[in-house]
Amino acid sequence: RTSICLFTRDLRVHDNPVLQHAARADRVIPLFVLDEAVLRGPFTRPNRTAFLLDCLRDLRTSLGELGGGLVVRTGTPATEVAGLADEVGATEVHVAADVSAYAQAREDSLREALRTRECALHVHDAVVTAHPPGDLVPGGKDHFAVFTPYFRRWAAAPMRRVAAMPEALRMPRLRTGKLPAREELCPGELSPELPTGGESAGRQLARQWFADGIAEYESGHDDLAGDATSRLSPYLHFGCVSPVELVDRAGNSEPERAFVRQLAWRDFHHQVLAARPASSHRDYRPRGDRWREDPEAFRAWCDGRTGVPLVDAGMRQLAAEGWMHNRARMITACFLAKTLHLDWRLGAQHFLDLLVDGDIANNNMNWQWMAGTGTDTRPNRVLNPVRQAERYDPTGEYIRRYVPELRSLPAKALHDPRRIDPADLDRLGYPAPIVDVDAANAQFRADRGQP
Numbered sequence: 001r002t003s004i005c006l007f008t009r010d011l012r013v014h015d016n017p018v019l020q021h022a023a024r025a026d027r028v029i030p031l032f033v034l035d036e037a038v039l040r041g042p043f044t045r046p047n048r049t050a051f052l053l054d055c056l057r058d059l060r061t062s063l064g065e066l067g068g069g070l071v072v073r074t075g076t077p078a079t080e081v082a083g084l085a086d087e088v089g090a091t092e093v094h095v096a097a098d099v100s101a102y103a104q105a106r107e108d109s110l111r112e113a114l115r116t117r118e119c120a121l122h123v124h125d126a127v128v129t130a131h132p133p134g135d136l137v138p139g140g141k142d143h144f145a146v147f148t149p150y151f152r153r154w155a156a157a158p159m160r161r162v163a164a165m166p167e168a169l170r171m172p173r174l175r176t177g178k179l180p181a182r183e184e185l186c187p188g189e190l191s192p193e194l195p196t197g198g199e200s201a202g203r204q205l206a207r208q209w210f211a212d213g214i215a216e217y218e219s220g221h222d223d224l225a226g227d228a229t230s231r232l233s234p235y236l237h238f239g240c241v242s243p244v245e246l247v248d249r250a251g252n253s254e255p256e257r258a259f260v261r262q263l264a265w266r267d268f269h270h271q272v273l274a275a276r277p278a279s280s281h282r283d284y285r286p287r288g289d290r291w292r293e294d295p296e297a298f299r300a301w302c303d304g305r306t307g308v309p310l311v312d313a314g315m316r317q318l319a320a321e322g323w324m325h326n327r328a329r330m331i332t333a334c335f336l337a338k339t340l341h342l343d344w345r346l347g348a349q350h351f352l353d354l355l356v357d358g359d360i361a362n363n364n365m366n367w368q369w370m371a372g373t374g375t376d377t378r379p380n381r382v383l384n385p386v387r388q389a390e391r392y393d394p395t396g397e398y399i400r401r402y403v404p405e406l407r408s409l410p411a412k413a414l415h416d417p418r419r420i421d422p423a424d425l426d427r428l429g430y431p432a433p434i435v436d437v438d439a440a441n442a443q444f445r446a447d448r449g450q451p
């Protein structure tokens with residue numbers, strides 16, 4: 001028997017059921033296809049492409065240590081897999097189940113291409129997520145729309161065992177193909193402070209996190225300047241670390257439980273998207289919003305020049321690091337959708353342009369949550385950036401870090417730009433607020449029929 005292990009968003013050798021099962025054949029070919037349709041689409045951006053290439057280099061090394069290698073081809077996954085299956089006489093193909101409309105279509109086309117070839121397609125669950133989407137459903141429905149009951153079921157359901165790593169891989173002689181340079185795949189500027197991708201870096205970060213980061217998680221995860229979260233999101237997005245292994249590794253302390261709950265949020269959004277793939281771009285619950293068109297305001301938001309320091313700090317963190325603190329993502333997203341009343345899709349795409357962890361399920365479903373078109377059970381609540389700054393950046397340290405021109409100002413002024421003398425703003429080269437936040441938020445509530 002010869003198998004093909006098609007890597008997608010599971011770029012790891014530890015706890016990978018796809019690789020584990022594929023390696024049971026007499027010979028296995030680990031394969032990654034640089035998908036031309038994805039490369040041409042709006043999802044391929046410099047930051048994620050650089051991280052992906054790190055992941056592939058690292059995976060190639062790890063597979064090499066097991067006696068294998070990583071074949072890299074460019075094209076359409078179904079065509080490349082079918083071609084390789086013919087070339088080596090493969091009888092089985094293994095791949096991870098995934099949730100986006102694109103991933104589901106890829107699975108269909110793989111099945112179609114292999115149907116006439118006496119080559120079986122094995123799709124493995126609980127690789128990308130901890131629990132397979134669709135396994136946990138409320139009576140008579142195809143997904144949970146509310147997190148709390150979902151989490152109750154999620155926490156009680158048995159999780160699959162951590163998969164053993166194959167001891168050795170037997171791979172036929174094949175040209176593995178060179179990895180292209182990042183600029184060839186996706187030219188453009190990188191964020192200056194990107195993390196290094198790959199399973200080795202992800203496992204190292206996870207080890208450190210469990211050894212000494214997680215203790216402060218429950219109390220500190222909302223503290224913007226404290227930066228007390230795991231930063232594992234890009235490694236989870238590309239599958240360099242396994243969500244099942246993280247849950248398995250976490251103990252029962254309060255901070256560990258709080259961390260596991262966040263991993264369940266990840267699964268929650270994935271099961272919503274799996275059941276409603278169109279909600280990547282269509283309102284999950286349309287509420288009749290008529291989004292404003294205001295390209296100048298949108299540009300100011302993207303550039304971190306809205307004149308609202310906390311919003312600008314978040315947007316500049318995104319540009320610098322390809323990552324943003326969760327609390328800042330909530331505040332900047334709410335500001336775009338509810339205060340500026342611009343279409344959430346614009347903001348979601350800008351996030352996807354830069355986020356290394358940019359993920360259709362987590363990004364677009366969180367955006368819908370913040371815009372009040374998604375699964376939030378209180379869709380009309382609006383975050384006030386002044387109060388958020390007072391609460392989550394009390395000393396102003398986060399704002400000072402990312403908006404250095406305001407460094408000399410006291411926290412009170414950083415929290416509330418109305419306290420900054422317009423003459424000072426001019427001198428510091430920082431814009432006046434582009435919107436009256438209180439009036440705009442009141443208008444949003446009024447439009448939604450709220451007092």
Ligand code: FAD
Pocket residue numbers: 221229230231232233234236237259262263265266267269324325326327329330333351355357358359360362363364366367370
């Ligand atoms: P930690 O706090 O250490 O959490 C551990 C893991 O739990 C994260 O790595 C992530 O996989 C998961 N997680 C945590 N919070 C959430 C959440 N609210 N929803 C889903 N999963 C969560 N996350 C992404 O991975 N990709 C995205 O593209 C993305 N876009 C977002 C857009 C908006 C508007 C908002 C409000 C949130 C978004 N998130 C996204 C969720 C969250 O902000 C990030 O997962 C988190 O900030 C990553 O940092 P961390 O790994 O240090 O998180």
